[in-house]
Amino acid sequence: MRLINTTTLKIEEFFDGHAPKYAILSHRWLDGEVTLQEMQAEPDTTKPGYQKILSTCKQAVSDGLAYAWVDTCCIDKTSSAELSESINSMYRWYAEAHICYAFLSDVDVDDITSSPGEDVFVKSMWFSRGWTLQELLAPEHVTFYNASWHEIGTKASLxxxxxxxxQIDVAVLEPGANLEDYSIARRMSWASRRVTTRKEDMAYCLLGIFNVNMPMLYGEGNRAFIRLQEEIMRDSDDHSLFAWSSTDTAARGLLARSPADFADSADIDVAPSRWNKEPYAVSNLGLKVQLPMLPWAMDTYLAALDCVRFGNRLGIFLRLLPRENRYARVILNGEDLVVFAGELAAKCTYRNVFVQQRLWGSVLAEERFYGFWxxxxxxxxxxxxxxxxKDEILSEVITRGKWDDEDRLFELAVGDSGTAGAIFLREDGKSTTIKVGLDGAFNPRVQVGGSIFSPEIGNLDIYSQAGRLHPSWMDAPSHxxxxxxxxxxEGLVKDDYSWRITVHNGRIPKVGKMGWIVDIERSGEGGGKDFSRICDGCDGHIYNVWYKCTVCEEFDYCSKCATNASRTHKHTFEIIT
Incomplete structure (x- = not known):
């Protein structure tokens, strides 16, 4: 490292580990700074930056120190290799300094113990810069100076x-504090309201705070902060890295885009009991992490994190994407980072999650109806x-929500899962059980026939709503x-039993959303003609009436899907009987 001889003002070089005691300067870069090349030649002594160097050296001499370090003139910024090495060493250099002088050029008061003076002090731009965070935290001793180089206090006294x-914990500012005792989210929150001139520096200025190293790639933009988080993951299993929040309603990755996403994470700590013991992995499929999860809304899981806020475990929402095991982090009903109640633990299943960070900002498909029509x-x-x-034949409907014989909607509430509803359908002396639900991976399940009672319900009353809606019926043998x-x-198409059963994704007029539409009929009902055609709406066989698009080749609807054609396929149809 290079140091300034405080007596001769000459630049001298020392190998790491062999440097003498030195003072180090923390400041904001302004116009008129002095570079290494200028300092080694004949510096312009009228530059404000030179006066700053001179004052630093003068104070160091007063403190009995023969050397000082100032970033403007002790780093060769024309060398990308040296700049990268210096940035990776910066935290250590500040930590090893005998004393740090924090120069606040915009504070012009001498007494900051009074309210007006303290107000000027805390509003200094020095507290808003990204690089000054590590310059505050790394040194054991920091002394603050105002614009006139008058001492106004120390890190300990202030x-x-x-x-x-x-918003940094007071304990962190006391001697002997160890940053590793604080969660990643909490440390990120300290940087959340700070700024840097270059986007990349918002990541590079945090390397020492998380004790990681990585090469500098100016020009990579926000990718630098992603790389920082990936480096943190290599040595840490702290789930609070994922405990950020954003108002972005589009798809998001598991990693935040900037420290600003951690603005509300200052009170998040690592959970005392760890549920996840599998390592992370970054691959071409995205970031892989195993999380305990449970179905919470359509295609959306609530996943538990190993971090807490005021003792309450936290969770995030992950939505399944069309590809297997691919997820995006999402906001659900305006909520992002939520409390994961302890009683939910027994309902969780561990799942391997792949989330690609490049999904950030992608438009998600519209939210689907959580249930069945x-x-x-x-x-x-x-x-x-x-x-x-008294002789009227009534069917029985079992559902946790509301049921209307005309609308015929089974809807699961947010936070619910499993069986959406059951019907004991009575007609002319016959009775048929019909159940619909979603398994733990949101695959639709339909029971037609058999018993209305669910097996394996434990201590539940078999006649109770909970007993009959228990999801164990979905675990019946494959045969x-x-x-x-x-x-x-793909939904479901079954046409090889006495029933013709189709479950397909379509628009449900009553709710105006896409969702599962269920059709259950007797095969060949009514003796209608079989056209040997497959409906492009529900993938079922077309019987009785064939709706053939007059514009598109090979596009056909059955009579049921044709009723909603004005919304789903706005061409005209030829009706064939």
Missing amino acids: RVAISAAT MRTLLAPIKSKSTNKN SMYLHRGTRL
Whole structure:
């Protein structure tokens, strides 16, 4: 490292580990700074930067120090290699300094113990710069000087005022503080309201605070902060790295875009009990992490993090994407970072999550209806009596939400999962059980026939709502003739039993959202003609009436999908019977 001889003002070089005691300057760069090349030649002594160097050396001599370090003239910024090495060494250089002089050029008061003086002090631009954060935290001893180089206090004596200005814990500003005792999120929050001239420096100025090293790549922009977080992950399993929040409603990655996303994370700590013990991995599929998760909304999981706020574990929302095991972090109902209640732990399943950071800003598909529209059933359903006829045949509907015989919607509440609803359908002396639900991976499941009661319900009353809606019916053997398993991406088409069952993703008029539409009919019902065509709306076979698009080749609808064609396919159709 290079040091200034405080007596001769000449630049001298020392190998690391062999440098003498030195003072170090912390300041804001302004116009008129002096470079290494100028200092080695004949510096312009009228420059404000030279006067700053002169005052630093004068104070160092007064403190009995023969050397001082000033970043403007002790680093050769024309060498990218030296600049990279210096930035990676900066925190250590400040930590090893005998004393740090913090020069506040915009503070012109001598007494900051009074309210007006303290107000000027805490509003100094020095507290808003990215680089000065490590210059405050790394040295054991920091002395503050105003614009006239009058001493106005030390880090120790001003720690309460500094904490108010920076939102850094007072304990961090006391001698012997260890930054490793504080969560990643908390440390990031200290930088969240600071700025740097270049985007990349917002990451580079934090290297020492997280005890990591990485090469400088000016021109990479926000990618620098992603690289910083990836370097942090190599040596830390602190989940608070993911405990940031953003108002961006588009898809997000697991990693934040800047320290500003941690502005509200100053009160987040590492959880005392760790649920996740698997290492992270970064690959071409994205960041891989294993998290305990449970279904929370359509295609969306609530995932638990190993960090807490005021003792409460936190969680984030991850939405499944069309590709297998691919996720994006999302906001759900205006919430981003939420409390993960302790009683949810028993319902969690560990899942491997792949999240690609480049998804940030991608527009997500519209949020789908969390449930099913029972568009077609084996018979008209009537679950509530409208007259006093004691012989009226009523079907029974079991649901956690509301049911209307005309709308026929089974909706799961946010935070709920499993069985959406069950129907004990009665008609002309016959009765049929129909159940619909979503498994833990949001694949649709349909039961037609069999028992209304769920197996393996533990101590639940089999006649209770909870007992009959228990999701254990979805775990029936693969050869079950009653259970039909669809997939999250393709839905379900079953036409090889006595029932013709289709579950497809379409627009549900009543709610104005896309969602699962269920049609259950008897195969060949009504003796209608089989056109040997597949409906492009629901992937089911077309019977009775064939709607053929007059514009698109090979685009066909069944009669059910044709009723919604004005929304889904706005061309005209030829009706073939």
